[in-house]
Amino acid sequence: MITLRPTDLAREHGISTQAVRNYERHGFIPPAERTDTGYRIYTEVHAAALRAYLALVPAYGYAAGGRIMNALHRGGLDEALTVVDRGHSQLLRDRDTLDAVRTAVTHLTAEPQSAPDPAPGSRTRTVGELAHQLGVTTATLRNWESAGIVTPARDPVTGYRVFRADDIRDAELAHLLRRGGHLLDDIATVVQQVRTAGGTDALAASLDAWQGRLTAQGLAMLHAATHLNAYLALLDRADGADAGGRGDA
Incomplete structure (x- = not known):
């Protein structure tokens, strides 16, 4: 020996x-x-x-x-x-999540960006309508708002939340990431990247780096x-x- x-x-x-x-x-x-x-x-x-x-x-x-x-x-x-x-199961979930984020970002950032003050008739949702669209509760959307993931405006007359096109995009992306098991703080970071990158190379580089880590x-x-x-x-x-x-x- x-x-x-x-x-x-x-x-x-x-x-x-x-x-x-x-x-x-x-x-x-x-x-x-x-x-x-x-x-x-x-x-x-x-x-x-x-x-x-x-x-x-x-x-x-x-x-x-x-x-x-x-x-x-x-x-x-x-x-x-x-x-x-x-x-191995976690790595597969991470891969699925990355694929979902790539698809969502490609789809969502390809949509025309809404103006800061949308004109009447533009695509907006109330908190109840958006919750129904995503299949979540209104409490979930309020939690996402508290975490800075969505930032809905308020109707000046009723005071109710109004989700504009950008808010709906962010909520859809958050919903995908939550299904992938990501924490709210991590989702807030990704959503902020989407907001600031606006579909430019910065966001693509971030997703490529994520892909590299998984590989x-x-x-x-x-x-x-x-x-x-x-x-x-x-x-x-x-x-x-x-x-x-x-x-x-």
């Missing part, structure tokens, strides 16, 4: 030996055996565990990567795979899967060797 020192594991990834010890303490790599003088002894199993964990981080995040490794080290393979499955994450998941599979294979071999040794005893 090849034995390794903390510095050997650390050097491969350009990290400190203290980081390796921290990962061991947190259960991201298995516990190391010790020499009689107390020095840690690592093996290729530990090296593979470290490669797997560090590959999981850009794919699923620090917290999820830690949960996956912790689950494996207590024998919870299905628990670990569930975390992996959730990560990078998808590739990271493929990379992590390779290292995770290699680690599981080593664990299986190590378990088999232990079982064989116990059988000969």
Whole structure:
């Protein structure tokens, strides 16, 4: 069996030996055996565990990567795979949301922009009419207004909310993003980009950057899967060797 020192594991990834010890303490790599003088002894199993964990981080995040490794080290393979499955499911939702935003922005920004003070007969909605159109409650629209997502005017006579074309566009976009699971603060940021960009290159660049992040994450998941599979294979071999040794005893 090849034995390794903390510095050997650390050097491969350009990290400190203290980081390796921290990962061991947190259960991201298995516990190391010790020499009689107390020095840690690592093996290729530990090296593979470290490669797997560090590959999981850009794919699923620090917290999820830690949960996956912790689950494996207590024998919870299905628990670990569930975390992996959730990560893939979230990435798919993010992709669907991005596609929906691209479609919505292309459609909505292509519409003629309404004037600040629309003339009579232009496309407007009351809060009830817009809620019915989107299939949401009027309380939902008021929450979006509080978050700065929609900014309806007020009828000077009745004081009721009046949603103009720009407000309807923003509400439609918000509705798409909410269905994608995004928080109101994040939606407010996207809607503000739509308002300020006005269909120019700034908004397109923002969506392209979002696409790039999703692509990078998808590739990271493929990379992590390779290292995770290699680690599981080593664990299986190590378990088999232990079982064989116990059988000969």
